[in-house]
Amino acid sequence: MKLSIKEKLGYSLGDTASHFVWDLVNFWLIFYYTDVLGISPAWSTAIAILGTIMDAVMDPVVGIWADRTNTRWGKFRPFLLFGCVPFALFAFLAFFGPDLQGNALIAYILPMFIGLRIVYAIVNIPYSSLGAVMTDDSIERAGLNSFRFVAANLGQLIVSGFALYIVYYLGSHATGMDYSVMADDAARKLFMEGAAANSALVRSSYIIGFRYLVAIFGCVGIILFLITFFTTRERVAPPKRQDAHLGRDFKYLFKNRPWVVLTLVGIVSFIMFAIQNISATYYFKYFLGAESKSQIFNILGTVALIIAIPTTKPLVKKYGAKQLYIVCSLLSGFFFCMLFFAGKNFVLINIFNCLGKIAYAPAISLLWTMLADAADYGEWKFQRRTTGLCLSAAVFAQKIGWSIGAALFGVVMSMIGYNADLLTIDQIQHTPLIMNTFHWMFGIVPGVLYASCAIFLAFYNLDTATMEQMKAELEVQRESEARSK
Numbered sequence: 001m002k003l004s005i006k007e008k009l010g011y012s013l014g015d016t017a018s019h020f021v022w023d024l025v026n027f028w029l030i031f032y033y034t035d036v037l038g039i040s041p042a043w044s045t046a047i048a049i050l051g052t053i054m055d056a057v058m059d060p061v062v063g064i065w066a067d068r069t070n071t072r073w074g075k076f077r078p079f080l081l082f083g084c085v086p087f088a089l090f091a092f093l094a095f096f097g098p099d100l101q102g103n104a105l106i107a108y109i110l111p112m113f114i115g116l117r118i119v120y121a122i123v124n125i126p127y128s129s130l131g132a133v134m135t136d137d138s139i140e141r142a143g144l145n146s147f148r149f150v151a152a153n154l155g156q157l158i159v160s161g162f163a164l165y166i167v168y169y170l171g172s173h174a175t176g177m178d179y180s181v182m183a184d185d186a187a188r189k190l191f192m193e194g195a196a197a198n199s200a201l202v203r204s205s206y207i208i209g210f211r212y213l214v215a216i217f218g219c220v221g222i223i224l225f226l227i228t229f230f231t232t233r234e235r236v237a238p239p240k241r242q243d244a245h246l247g248r249d250f251k252y253l254f255k256n257r258p259w260v261v262l263t264l265v266g267i268v269s270f271i272m273f274a275i276q277n278i279s280a281t282y283y284f285k286y287f288l289g290a291e292s293k294s295q296i297f298n299i300l301g302t303v304a305l306i307i308a309i310p311t312t313k314p315l316v317k318k319y320g321a322k323q324l325y326i327v328c329s330l331l332s333g334f335f336f337c338m339l340f341f342a343g344k345n346f347v348l349i350n351i352f353n354c355l356g357k358i359a360y361a362p363a364i365s366l367l368w369t370m371l372a373d374a375a376d377y378g379e380w381k382f383q384r385r386t387t388g389l390c391l392s393a394a395v396f397a398q399k400i401g402w403s404i405g406a407a408l409f410g411v412v413m414s415m416i417g418y419n420a421d422l423l424t425i426d427q428i429q430h431t432p433l434i435m436n437t438f439h440w441m442f443g444i445v446p447g448v449l450y451a452s453c454a455i456f457l458a459f460y461n462l463d464t465a466t467m468e469q470m471k472a473e474l475e476v477q478r479e480s481e482a483r484s485k
Helices: 005-036 041-067 077-094 102-133 138-175 185-194 196-231 246-253 257-287 293-319 321-342 346-382 387-415 425-429 432-442 444-451 453-457 464-483
Strands: none
Touching: 005 041, 005 077, 005 102, 005 138, 005 196, 005 257, 041 102, 041 246, 041 387, 077 102, 077 196, 102 138, 102 196, 102 346, 102 387, 138 196, 138 293, 138 346, 185 196, 246 346, 246 387, 257 293, 257 346, 257 387, 257 425, 257 432, 257 444, 257 453, 293 321, 293 346, 321 346, 321 432, 321 444, 321 453, 346 387, 346 464, 387 432, 425 432, 432 444, 444 453
8 A cells, every 4th residue: 555745744743743752851851850950860760760661551551442442533543633732731741840849849740750651652652553554565664664753853853953952042031041151061060150049040041941842842742743643544454353352462462473573672772772862961961071062963863864764665675674674783883882982072973973873774664664564464473463552562662671771871870979969060070980981871882782683683584575475465365354344
């Protein structure tokens, strides 16, 4: 089934909306909680982990719920229609930053962040599942997911590359602070050291800036989700004879070898993403002494992704999904390791980061294309299609991977004695253990983890020949069902 450009674009905008919030959490949440709100690294990490675990637990619940939903809009699209407003609201509340301290602040933040992660699951699992039922053609799915992840990375580009500048601008104008001081790392540092009132003003500027930022992102996100709802259609349905027995769904899911392999790859990948994304903010602030340069780093890396992602569909046609994914993992792992050897050379850091992003760009959309193929495999081998459960259980595993990565980072931060409330920037920068840890967590650790994904992918059993056989036999099965209606 071929998809129109309009439908591909409409679908892709839903991931832009998701990334407005997802990347705020990934890139800035722990930094915002520790360095702006003054919550300890241990509590900030605990809040992030608890929210992620709740989100992960909700993933299969939402997947099962969506698989059993039947409306005039389909199984998955209604969740976008009714979930987009609560999603925006909880995002605003999680970043609101009320005038509270200590346990009172934690008591506010924890339920708001958990609520955000629950609503995120309710919207994002059906959105991801929707792409698997818009067409039954694997190559067309690769093209659809290329559109999706170009749009997703545009959202990431805005958040990772421009969010702090927007925060600086909106926050400083709201508090009357000089924008040029707020936006300059050295000037802001000197200003904060001048008087206690200056530190409070900077903190207020950050908080108000984040409030405005998330409010804007939330409103735009609602519009984008509605565009996705109105421009897409669901076309691939489960077999008519399939029952709703939950036990059988899980039984055959764990017999689905492609799904098991991709789930393990997702766990390792998201441990890597968590460690690399969280450590980058600290690496630039302390190791390089230039917090604002992280914006340039993020912008260039995301632009590299956006440029490279459209190569996915032609590369899959030529080499096949499995072989392409293995090569992407090995190459990107190598370039990420090279970030360690770039040291404080900002030019080399950006060169190796862009090369790493170009190398793994096809793997981003490939993972979701291959998960949709795994749902087809379940229908082909076991006569059970559980699209929502298949994708949601994989996302569950990915979020567990992210939680493990975030937990490891938080534990290591506590072990090395990092605490932004107790240590000055100069003290942190002159503590070799802390600085060396940031260095390793930014380069070597994520690089080795991502390269290791190639080991798991060696066991993936859907090669090009098997895919062609599966597609042909599924077409016969579906045509037979259609005639028997």
